[in-house]
Amino acid sequence: MIALSTAITLGLGSMFTIQHADAESIKEMQEKTKKIEEQQSGVKLDINRADQDINKLQNQQETVEQQIHRLELAINDSTQKIAEKGIQIEETKEEIEALKAEIIVLKDRIAKRNELLKERAVSLQESGGNVSYLEVLLGSSSFSDFIGRVGAVTTIVEADQEILKQHEIDKKDLEDKQKSVETKLNNLESMRAELENMKSQLTAQKGQKDKLMAQLEEKEDDAHELKMNLKEEEENLAAQASAMKEAINLEKNRLAELEAARKKAAAEEKKRAAEAAAAAAKQSAASAKSSSGSSSSNTPAVTSAPPVSSGQFTRPSAGRVTSQIGSRWNKFHAGIDIAQSGTVPVVAAADGVVIRSYLSSSYGNCIMVSHSIGGQTYTTVYAHLSSRNVGSGQVVAKGQQIGIMGNTGHSFGQHLHFELHKGAWNVSKTNAVNPLNYVSM
Ligand SMILES: [Zn+2]
Structure with missing residues (x-):
């Protein structure tokens, strides 16, 4: 009983009565075996499902990894372009600085020209008395003097106009240059802003993908853990199933042994009863033969086993x-x-x-x-x-x-x-x- 019940208890967690186990407990154990087998196939399905989940999650991770890779390339590209724009902006700023220097030179030139103009006016005043051209012309003493004076004034006016024209051309040139360089700078700066905007969008996208990736990895970890638990359950069920098989075999063997023991006991009892009957017959025959003889034999009596109650x-x-x-x-x-x-x-x-x-x-x-x-x-x-x-x-x-x-x-x-x-x-x-x-x- 000790060894037997230990073996059975290990597997089933229940005791089997020696006296009443019989076919009923074998049927019970077979039903339990069936239940275990059902659980086993259930767990197998769950493991398959976990495997499918893991595959799906790994495929999703591969896709997201590729997306992240592309985003990283795009981010690198925009970073490089932003750096290029930065260099161009620096160059343009340097250009503007150079232009400013040129403007200073030009202003200096204009100032010098103004000086020249003033000098001319002074020399005219010295030769013609008053500053006004008209006075110069009206002050002519004769026609030939007038012609001469007109020629001089014309030359002066033409020179003045030339200077003024040059002045305006230079000024316009300067303004154009300034405008175009400023436009260029503006364009570069807006391009750089666009690139930076794009980069921050790409970085945000990458951030989302990284988050998604982390979630997928966590899900995969969970799926692996679930699978591991299921595997453990599968092993437990397999152990239970084999313990149940062992228990059924032990119970069958035990019942067979018990049956044999019962038959042996019955045969022994029959034999003992027959022997007792024979001894009783012999004794009554002996007492009939010699009524005055010793009442009991010298050989010790053989007692039969008590009847089974x-x-x-x-x-x-x-x-x-x-x-x-x-x-x-x-x-x-x-x-x-x-x-x-x-x-x-x-x-x-x-x-x-x-x-x-x-x-x-x-x-x-x-x-x-x-x-x-x-x-x-x-x-x-x-x-x-x-x-x-x-x-x-x-x-x-x-x-x-x-x-x-x-x-x-x-x-x-x-x-x-x-x-x-x-x-x-x-x-x-x-x-x-x-x-x-x-x-x-
Ligand atoms: Zn005692």
Whole structure:
């Protein structure tokens, strides 16, 4: 029972009663196996789904990675262009500086020209008295003088006009240059602003893609974790399924052994009954022959095993109860004593598994059997046997002979010391119960 129930408990977490397990528990275990198999296929589907999710997430990540790569290229490109524009802007600014220098030169030239004009006017004043050209002309003393004066004035006027014209051309040239360079600077600056705008848009897009990428990676991590958990569940289910298979096999073997033990016990009982009947017939024949002869034979009597009773436990041997459970000689007597002379078979009180079959200095030849009845474990002890018929791990049936009553160990006179424990046997025998409350003697 110990080894068997341990194996089963490991796999199923439930106990099987030795007495009532039978076909029903095998059917139960087969149903459980079916459920486990259903769970296994469910988990397999979940694993497939997780794999598909992982694939999908990896494909999405690849796409996003390509997008990020393209964005990075575009950002690099715009960064380079912005740098180029920066250089051009610097060049243009330098051009403007150069132009400003030129303007200073030109202003200087204009100032010099104005000076020249003033000088001319002064020289005219010196030659003609008043500043006015008209006065110069009106002051002419004769026609030829007038002609001469007109010629001079014309030359002066023409020179003045020439100077003024040059002045205006220079001024216009300067203004044009300034305008075009300023336009160029404006264009460059707006181009640079556009590029910077584009770059910031690209950077924002990349930021979104990076975020998406991180989310996809996290999702993939989750999917991997889910898959790992599912794999673990799959392994657990596989272990459960194989434990269940093992348990079903053990239960089938146990039932087969129990059946064989029952048959053997039945055959033995039949044989013993026949022997007893034959002995009785022989004895009555002998007593008929010599009515005054000795009443009993010299050979020790062979007692038959007690009939198997219908309760949970059957009587372990024939005989008289000579000692009860309780305090005896300042010690706790954990069982009852049953005494009978002759060859007295000792039988298993219920279906069970032999957990110990050994020679003890106190118990003598001793057998312990573990039973599970209605979900409760019991342990029976049969002590002081003269011989043992069963070994540890053997399955025994209720009423099956397991040994012969004896006087081994700490015993004075042939008897069976019988203990019943509700639960496991322990050294302090705290689980001992009165067998007479369970077995009718
Ligand atoms: Zn005893």
